[in-house]
Amino acid sequence: MKSTDVINQTKKWLLMGTAAAILAGTCYVPIAAAHGERSQAAFLRMRTIHWYDLKWSKDTVEIGQNYELTGKFHTFSEWPEAVDLPRVSFLNIGQPGPVFIRTGSYINDIFVPRSVGLELGGDYSFRVELKARRVGNWHVHAMMNIQGGGPLIGPGKWVTITGNEANFKDEITTLTGRTLDLEDTGMSKVVGWHGFWYLIGVLWIFYWARRPLFLVRHMKLEDGVPEDELFTATDTKAATALLVGTLVVIMYGFQATESEFPITIPLQSGLLQDIKPLTPPYGKDPITAKITTAGYRVPGRTIKFKVEITNHTDKVMSIGEFETGGVRFLNPNVIVDDTGYPEELLAPEGLEVSQQDVAPGETVVVEVVGTDAAWEVQRLSDVIYDPDSRFGGLLFFVDPEGRRIPVEVGSPLIPSFA
Numbered sequence: 001m002k003s004t005d006v007i008n009q010t011k012k013w014l015l016m017g018t019a020a021a022i023l024a025g026t027c028y029v030p031i032a033a034a035h036g037e038r039s040q041a042a043f044l045r046m047r048t049i050h051w052y053d054l055k056w057s058k059d060t061v062e063i064g065q066n067y068e069l070t071g072k073f074h075t076f077s078e079w080p081e082a083v084d085l086p087r088v089s090f091l092n093i094g095q096p097g098p099v100f101i102r103t104g105s106y107i108n109d110i111f112v113p114r115s116v117g118l119e120l121g122g123d124y125s126f127r128v129e130l131k132a133r134r135v136g137n138w139h140v141h142a143m144m145n146i147q148g149g150g151p152l153i154g155p156g157k158w159v160t161i162t163g164n165e166a167n168f169k170d171e172i173t174t175l176t177g178r179t180l181d182l183e184d185t186g187m188s189k190v191v192g193w194h195g196f197w198y199l200i201g202v203l204w205i206f207y208w209a210r211r212p213l214f215l216v217r218h219m220k221l222e223d224g225v226p227e228d229e230l231f232t233a234t235d236t237k238a239a240t241a242l243l244v245g246t247l248v249v250i251m252y253g254f255q256a257t258e259s260e261f262p263i264t265i266p267l268q269s270g271l272l273q274d275i276k277p278l279t280p281p282y283g284k285d286p287i288t289a290k291i292t293t294a295g296y297r298v299p300g301r302t303i304k305f306k307v308e309i310t311n312h313t314d315k316v317m318s319i320g321e322f323e324t325g326g327v328r329f330l331n332p333n334v335i336v337d338d339t340g341y342p343e344e345l346l347a348p349e350g351l352e353v354s355q356q357d358v359a360p361g362e363t364v365v366v367e368v369v370g371t372d373a374a375w376e377v378q379r380l381s382d383v384i385y386d387p388d389s390r391f392g393g394l395l396f397f398v399d400p401e402g403r404r405i406p407v408e409v410g411s412p413l414i415p416s417f418a
């Protein structure tokens with residue numbers, strides 16, 4: 001084969017390869033349907049933070065409009081060893097970049113722009129206030145970041161943002177009385193100063209690069225020409241001018257900025273505080289639930305357990321729901337979801353119980369069976385791969401007034417292969 005043939009062949013293949021890469025990149029845009037949580041170890045998701053009573057305020061918002069994610073969460077008592085205790089935790093939102101901005105977030109009505117400490121075994125309420133910023137269809141998750149543990153991703157729901165992004169404004173008023181749009185505050189100054197110094201640097205290089213740079217100078221040095229003959233008196237003047245000029249501009253810049261912003265404060269940081277859990281409606285441990293056996297079929301879509309329940313209250317309590325890893329198995333006789341909970345996580349008729357109502361003072365052993373595709377789709381069945389085959393969840397009891405009382409349950413979870 002002649003060498004031109006080889007070159008032509010190479011060109012042809014290169015061209016085809018590039019075309020294929022561009023085509024693949026532009027035409028194949030897969031939709032990410034889960035956003036990290038499914039790949040997390042099932043036992044971690046079931047034994048860390050349990051999100052419940054979640055409410056995403058609407059399904060569609062316009063640019064600049066407010067949006068809210070509210071709900072409660074429970075910190076599981078038997079916190080897994082693999083995750084540090086939630087002493088430094090940050091309430092976050094799982095979304096693909098700032099498609100919403102967070103205008104406020106609260107735990108138990110305490111404003112939490114920084115990390116906080118949480119107690120194990122407690123229930124907390126939270127509220128995250130958002131403002132729509134990017135047009136699109138986004139999957140928004142409740143999320144808690146634990147220092148020394150990582151992100152604990154809660155249930156996510158799709159929300160559509162419509163409108164014109166150019167209209168988005170993030171206005172604030174500072175304590176000095178200025179009204180600023182944080183979308184572009186300070187941008188012109190940052191670009192201006194960076195551009196200015198970059199230009200100075202380029203000009204200085206250009207000043208020298210006009211003359212031959214490498215070979216000529218190298219050869220002169222080799223030939224024993226003294227170093228100081230390689231630059232002229234003008235060069236020395238130019239260098240001095242640059243040095244003095246730089247210092248003057250720095251001083252000017254410092255002064256000008258100082259007089260434009262006379263009052264500035266350092267970054268506000270540090271652990272905010274330890275937040276105490278909510279006071280439960282019936283006091284501490286109104287209902288005790290102790291699992292005696294628990295298991296799941298492999299492969300399968302069912303988790304079942306026997307639980308010894310004692311009702312310490314003076315009301316009849318009905319078992320309405322079992323929640324684990326964000327999946328809600330409902331007993332339709334007791335709880336019908338009216339919050340628009342994400343379909344893929346909701347089993348509206350997924351819970352079967354051998355006894356639904358527990359009388360005041362009664363102790364019973366109830367068999368609970370939760371069945372839904374979500375057990376498999378959300379990969380909770382993948383607990384078979386986990387190094388700690390234990391689970392945790394919340395059993396929701398409903399009192400005659402319709403109040404929901406979450407009771408933590410957890411135990412080893414034994415697979416069966418028959």
Ligand SMILES: [Cu+2]
Pocket residue numbers: 033034035139140141156
């Ligand atoms: Cu998601």
